[in-house]
Amino acid sequence: MAKENKSIYAILGCLGKREWMTGYDIKQIMQKMSAMYWAENNAQIYPLLKKLLIEKMVELKEDSQGPRKKLLYKITPKGMNHLMKWLVKPPQELAKHKDEYLLKFSLGQFLDQNELQNHIENLLVKVKVKKNILIDGEQRIRKEHEGRKDCLYISSIYEYGILLSEAKVKWCESILKKIKNGDFQTNENLK
């Protein structure tokens, strides 16, 4: 059985929340979500919008009023129905990912101790930066989305990212302690 393309649900979901959005609007939203749980780029969004239009999941309105031409999309009842059917089904899998940091770390025996330490310090910095971005983002969402139906959902997703970042910080710090303690077998000769 062909796997369903979940990207279309991400797009339909955006359109379910707000009517008459452009492909560009959707891309902007996706970009914000991408930090947390979903990424989509415009080489996917525009063709998928066309596909959804052909399947009558969305409808199109051209806006020539404003200064420039915009293509505005709205979800149809058929599209909403399609979204809902998928939404109520239990998700199939936990998120899988390819993590370059962990791949390199798993091969740490081939690195010098200071190279290994650099990688983890580098990761720690990035995770801390991301955590702060998420903390700010959550504050912003609480204000901007106040009163909106999805406010608590979105801020909860930020909360999720923050909790995970904290766990990662904890891990990095414990690893750094072990590295400095010389616990890891590294490669100080070859190369």
Next chain:
Amino acid sequence: MAKENKSIYAILGCLGKREWMTGYDIKQIMQKMSAMYWAENNAQIYPLLKKLLIEKMVELKEDSQGPRKKLLYKITPKGMNHLMKWLVKPPQELAKHKDEYLLKFSLGQFLDQNELQNHIENLLVKVKVKKNILIDGEQRIRKEHEGRKDCLYISSIYEYGILLSEAKVKWCESILKKIKNGDFQTNENLK
């Protein structure tokens, strides 16, 4: 600039740790790693091994001794050098992922309260199961890999997975509390 295919480093990394492995052996290892940070399936491994062979990053030995023919690969100095060059470079990005649970959760306003609750309970169960698998896995690694250079690396990666699982459990539980408290705006009419 074309993005480098990191899958080849995952394969070279496996071969860097142990000589004369078959494609099947590599696949088995990848399968274990996939729970944590890297997934690769055999439709990628076999063609990549051939590519690596052509590029003289690995060498091949055919084993006809045993009951069935095996193709055994070993990393070459050139391959090792290629691996090392990549390994010392700072990783470029934090892991991105598409998380179906979070996507559905972000659209929770379209679900009934009990459907929303089901999704999170479902996630909580899976995360707890995964956490226990990782705890067992870490124990096993500590024994099986004892004395091996990568023992602490691999067990640390399990530790990473465990810490993240714990953070997820914490999140699910706090969300469930809020759902039961009726904090989330859900859709009890439509559909």
Next chain:
DNA sequence: CATCCCATGTAATCTGTTACATGATTGA
């Protein structure tokens, strides 16, 4: 005698990324 594991692979399809092309408006 069936099923699972070992072992190697391919074809077709789907998904994702990069780079590019185009051009208007806004703000410093």
Next chain:
DNA sequence: TCAATCATGTAACAGATTACATGGGATG
């Protein structure tokens, strides 16, 4: 007037997934 942002898109390529094909050996 220059850069950033708004806005829509495509081509080419890279990567991943599914399903299939093949067949020996071991276990029950």
